Amino acid sequence: MKIVFTFEPPFEMKADLNSSYPDIQFHYFQNAELAKEDMKNTEVIVTYGEDLDDEHIYQAEKLKWIMVTSAGLERMPFKAIKEKNILVTNARGIHKIPMAEFTIGLILDYAKSFQRLWKNNRSKVWDKSTPLNELHNKTMMIVGAGAIGQEIARLAKAFGMNVIGVNTSGGSLENFDKMVTLENISAVLDKADFIVSILPSTKKTIHYFKRSHFEQMKETAVFINIGRGDVVEEEILMDALKNKEIAHAYLDVFQVEPLPENHPFWSMENVSITPHISSTTKNYLPRALDIFRINLHTYTNNKERFINVIDLERGY
Amino acid sequence: MKIVFTFEPPFEMKADLNSSYPDIQFHYFQNAELAKEDMKNTEVIVTYGEDLDDEHIYQAEKLKWIMVTSAGLERMPFKAIKEKNILVTNARGIHKIPMAEFTIGLILDYAKSFQRLWKNNRSKVWDKSTPLNELHNKTMMIVGAGAIGQEIARLAKAFGMNVIGVNTSGGSLENFDKMVTLENISAVLDKADFIVSILPSTKKTIHYFKRSHFEQMKETAVFINIGRGDVVEEEILMDALKNKEIAHAYLDVFQVEPLPENHPFWSMENVSITPHISSTTKNYLPRALDIFRINLHTYTNNKERFINVIDLERGY
Numbered sequence: 001m002k003i004v005f006t007f008e009p010p011f012e013m014k015a016d017l018n019s020s021y022p023d024i025q026f027h028y029f030q031n032a033e034l035a036k037e038d039m040k041n042t043e044v045i046v047t048y049g050e051d052l053d054d055e056h057i058y059q060a061e062k063l064k065w066i067m068v069t070s071a072g073l074e075r076m077p078f079k080a081i082k083e084k085n086i087l088v089t090n091a092r093g094i095h096k097i098p099m100a101e102f103t104i105g106l107i108l109d110y111a112k113s114f115q116r117l118w119k120n121n122r123s124k125v126w127d128k129s130t131p132l133n134e135l136h137n138k139t140m141m142i143v144g145a146g147a148i149g150q151e152i153a154r155l156a157k158a159f160g161m162n163v164i165g166v167n168t169s170g171g172s173l174e175n176f177d178k179m180v181t182l183e184n185i186s187a188v189l190d191k192a193d194f195i196v197s198i199l200p201s202t203k204k205t206i207h208y209f210k211r212s213h214f215e216q217m218k219e220t221a222v223f224i225n226i227g228r229g230d231v232v233e234e235e236i237l238m239d240a241l242k243n244k245e246i247a248h249a250y251l252d253v254f255q256v257e258p259l260p261e262n263h264p265f266w267s268m269e270n271v272s273i274t275p276h277i278s279s280t281t282k283n284y285l286p287r288a289l290d291i292f293r294i295n296l297h298t299y300t301n302n303k304e305r306f307i308n309v310i311d312l313e314r315g316y
Numbered sequence: 317m318k319i320v321f322t323f324e325p326p327f328e329m330k331a332d333l334n335s336s337y338p339d340i341q342f343h344y345f346q347n348a349e350l351a352k353e354d355m356k357n358t359e360v361i362v363t364y365g366e367d368l369d370d371e372h373i374y375q376a377e378k379l380k381w382i383m384v385t386s387a388g389l390e391r392m393p394f395k396a397i398k399e400k401n402i403l404v405t406n407a408r409g410i411h412k413i414p415m416a417e418f419t420i421g422l423i424l425d426y427a428k429s430f431q432r433l434w435k436n437n438r439s440k441v442w443d444k445s446t447p448l449n450e451l452h453n454k455t456m457m458i459v460g461a462g463a464i465g466q467e468i469a470r471l472a473k474a475f476g477m478n479v480i481g482v483n484t485s486g487g488s489l490e491n492f493d494k495m496v497t498l499e500n501i502s503a504v505l506d507k508a509d510f511i512v513s514i515l516p517s518t519k520k521t522i523h524y525f526k527r528s529h530f531e532q533m534k535e536t537a538v539f540i541n542i543g544r545g546d547v548v549e550e551e552i553l554m555d556a557l558k559n560k561e562i563a564h565a566y567l568d569v570f571q572v573e574p575l576p577e578n579h580p581f582w583s584m585e586n587v588s589i590t591p592h593i594s595s596t597t598k599n600y601l602p603r604a605l606d607i608f609r610i611n612l613h614t615y616t617n618n619k620e621r622f623i624n625v626i627d628l629e630r631g632y
Contacts, residue, residue, distance in 0.1 A: 097452050101475065105424030112421045117590050118431055124582040126574035126591045134597045136413050158474035159417065258442035266440045274433050275442045281450045 001025070001300070003044040006032040006051050007069075009285060017289070021296070032056065039063070044299070046292060049073055049090070054080040065299060068310075069288035071095055071279075072228075074201050078315060088310040089295050093147055094287040095279040099198070099226055100151035102278040104159070106250045107194050110222050111135055115272070136160040141192035143185070143208075144199040144227055145173055152196060164188050168204075182208065189216040194224065200316060201228035208232070214240035221246045226278040229254040234265070241270050252278045317341070317616070319360040322348040322367050323385075325601060333605070337612070348372065355379070360615070362608060365389055365406070370396040381615060384626075385604035387411055387595075388544075390517050394631055404626040405611050409463055410603040411595040415514070415542055416467035418594040420475070422566045423510050426538050427451055431588070452476040457508035459501070459524075460515040460543055461489055468512060480504050484520075498524065505532040510540065516632060517544035524548070530556035537562045542594040545570040550581070557586050568594045 005028045008014075017026055027042075029035035032051035039045060039060045045052070049068035057063065057080035068076070068090040081088060109115065111133040120127050140156045142149040145165035153163045153175040163176050170181035180188055182204070189195075195217065199205040209232035217223070223246055225231065234255055240246055251265065252274045265271050295306050310316060321344040324330075333342055343358075345351035348367035355361060355376045361368070365384035373379065373396035384392070384406040397404060425431065427449040436443050456472045458465040461481035469479045469491040479492050486497035496504055498520070505511075511533065515521040525548035533539070539562050541547065550571055556562055567581065568590045581587050611622050626632060 097476070098448070098450055101424060101451055102428055102448075105421070105428045105430065108417060108421030108424060109430055112418055114421065114425055114430070115434055117593075118434070118588065120591070121582070121589045124577050128591045128593055128596070130591070130593060131598070132414070132418075132593060132596045134414055134599060135417055136599075155474060158471060160413070261440050266437070272434065273437045275436070275444045275446070277433075277444055277446060277448060280444070280448045282447070283450060283452075 001044075002027060002038075002042045003046060003296075004035050004038045004042040005029060006035045006045065006047040009289070013285065013289060020293070044296075050075045053077050057081055057084060057086070065089070065295075067292050067295065069285065069292065072200070073310060073315060074228075076315075078312060082312045085312075087306065088312065089291070089306055089308045090310060091288040091291050092308050094284065094291065096148045096151035098281045098284070099148045099278045100155050102252075103152050103196055103224060103226060104155050106224055106272075107135060107140070107222065109272075110194075110248060110250070111138075137162070138193040139164060139191050141166065141188065141195045142176075143182075143195065143197045145176065145179065146198070148198050149196075150175060152198075162191075164191065185213065186216055189213060190218060192217065192221055194222050196224045196226065197231050198227040199231045201230050202315065206230050209236070211236050211239070214245045217246050219244060219247065222248045222250065224250045224252075226252045229257070238264060238268075241268060244270075248272070250274070252276055317360075318343060318354075318358045319362060319612075320351050320354050320358040321345060322351045322361065322363040325605070329601065329605060336609070360612075366391045369393050373397055373400060373402070381405070381611075383608050383611065385601065385608065388516070389626065389631060390544075392631075394628060398628045401628075403622065404628065405607070405622055405624045406626055407604040407607050408624050410600065410607065412464045412467035414597045414600070415464045415594045416471050418568075419468050419512055419540060419542060420471050422540055422588075423451060423456070423538065425588075426510075426564060426566070427454075453478070454509040455480065455507050457482065457504065457511045458492075459498075459511065459513045461492065461495065462514070464514050465512075466491060468514075478507075480507065501529065502532055505529060506534060508533065508537055510538050512540045512542065513547050514543040515547045517546050518631065522546050525552070527552050527555070530561045533562050535560060535563065538564045538566065540566045540568075542568045545573070554580060554584075557584060560586075564588070566590070568592055 002025045008028050008030055014028060027038050039056055041062055043062050043064045046067045046069060049070050054077045057077055063086055065087040071090055071092045113130050113132055116130055137160060139162040141164045142152055143166040145167040150173060156163045157175045165173055165176040165179045166182055166185050168182060170179050172179055199208060241249055248270045250272045253276050257276055259265060265273060291308060298306050318341045324344050324346055330344060343354050355372055357378055359378050359380045362383045362385060365386050370393045373393055379402055381403040387406055387408045389406060429446050429448055432446055453476060455478040457480045458468055459482040461483040466489060472479045473491045481489055481492040481495045482498055482501050484498060486495050488495055515524060557565055564586045566588045569592050573592055575581060581589060607624060614622050
């Protein structure tokens with residue numbers, strides 16, 4: 001059997017896969033374009049999920065399974081995939097540890113005034129009057145209470161925070177003191193000191209945050225977006241920050257990425273920008289390939305009970 | 317009864333004390349010098365613990381109790397206090413929440429390369445290749461496993477870290493995977509990714525960290541000092557950092573504070589300096605005064621079972 005990768009894992013990971021499955025021919029390519037010919041007669045494609053188009057799918061006559069080694073599926077050619085009823089699995093679940101750590105790191109960066117302290121450090125200034133705050137007893141609102149949101153909630157509770165969750169159902173969840181539905185967020189927005197959005201990009205979530213939502217937030221609130229940039233129109237977010245309706249925004253995701261060099265966000269005092277990096281760690285690809293291996297075992301045996309299967313209708 | 321403060325709490329806190337204890341005359345002064353005359357005939361002094369000398373104590377003929385609204389007691393005039401057998405209580409226990417949050421904030425600052433990301437932000441650089449790491453499965457060594465160290469350990473365990481504790485007894489403690497004595501630290505130093513010192517300044521801990529200790533640490537290790545600056549000779553720490561025996565140091569405390577403007581630490585790439593601020597938060601004084609109130613209740617009633625009593629022989 002042949003498996004086509006549309007990216008090149010590091011040498012050791014390739015060597016490890018090759019030696020683990022001597023009966024499988026792994027063909028690694030630097031990108032989907034170079035992999036195109038080989039895709040035509042493969043049963044399995046492994047991809048980061050941003051490089052396939054309908055043509056690839058139609059031409060791949062033997063294709064049965066696509067393993068996406070990420071979680072975002074917005075760019076997958078689902079129309080062709082549905083027509084051909086191809087199995088799609090992804091790497092969801094491996095993001096929760098790095099993204100939850102990243103989020104707690106950001107709120108501590110804010111509460112402990114670290115950016116101001118590092119600026120003082122560079123200027124050789126010893127200023128004991130720098131205002132430091134605590135997470136303890138503060139309120140964290142997590143918008144999108146899936147696997148990642150639940151891991152953030154678990155850590156927030158360890159810090160003694162009050163945790164409010166927002167998701168589709170509003171049903172109760174461990175480590176959340178209160179849950180509301182996406183429709184009812186206004187009822188609790190004025191309670192939150194930190195608002196973290198981990199919403200994916202779907203028809204339901206595009207431009208979810210409205211002008212009125214930011215008006216309802218505390219003036220001291222910090223908005224953190226590690227989900228998808230299109231959850232709020234950048235114009236609206238920019239106005240809320242300029243008008244000091246909220247105190248600060250930490251943004252890891254944007255409507256256009258990389259964020260263009262002339263974008264006003266770059267030079268706003270109360271915006272901190274990171275380059276869509278919250279889930280990135282040295283452990284990322286090894287963990288994604290662990291999921292691939294589990295499903296590969298299933299694929300080469302009984303083809304029953306794959307993990308992380310994508311519902312082609314819902315798209316996640 | 318009269319109580320003399322050698323500092324001025326904010327207006328609301330003073331008003332609150334005055335109205336809670338109508339039978340007590342609270343005399344608030346901006347410093348010990350101004351309070352000197354009033355100390356002579358008071359039973360109780362409330363101080364941050366850095367402003368009293370032997371003369372104050374000898375002159376205060378009616379003095380029975382000193383409440384220190386901090387934890388560091390190095391500058392207390394214990395000779396005179398012992399002679400006159402005066403009760404000393406302090407605010408220990410209130411530091412653990414802010415200091416543990418501060419410590420976790422620092423290690424996340426390092427693991428997530430936040431200082432590099434903020435630098436990129438200032439230069440409008442979108443660099444996805446910034447190396448990000450995880451706390452998960454890393455090893456945290458806590459040198460000084462008292463109340464603060466145990467709170468750090470609790471949080472570190474929530475992040476899935478391995479936690480090694482170092483203290484006088486080496487006896488097992490909750491949230492520590494392993495404990496060693498101060499004498500046996502060398503046996504485990506090469507395991508630690510983060511080494512946090514919270515040691516107080518005592519005869520036993522001055523210059524505790526030796527040149528050989530830094531040689532034993534991982535080259536990737538991060539040394540954090542939020543205890544007292546004299547736990548290591550600055551010359552030794554500076555050499556370890558220059559020779560890349562360790563990767564980075566976060567220093568909140570120093571042999572001389574404020575850190576002099578010409579000190580080499582200020583401009584070292586692999587040193588991050590904060591101005592002895594790890595325990596500072598808006599909640600500090602209210603919490604210290606809560607402890608004062610508990611002991612004041614005891615003092616005005618049966619004088620039994622004070623909390624946070626200092627052993628005058630040990631000095632802590």
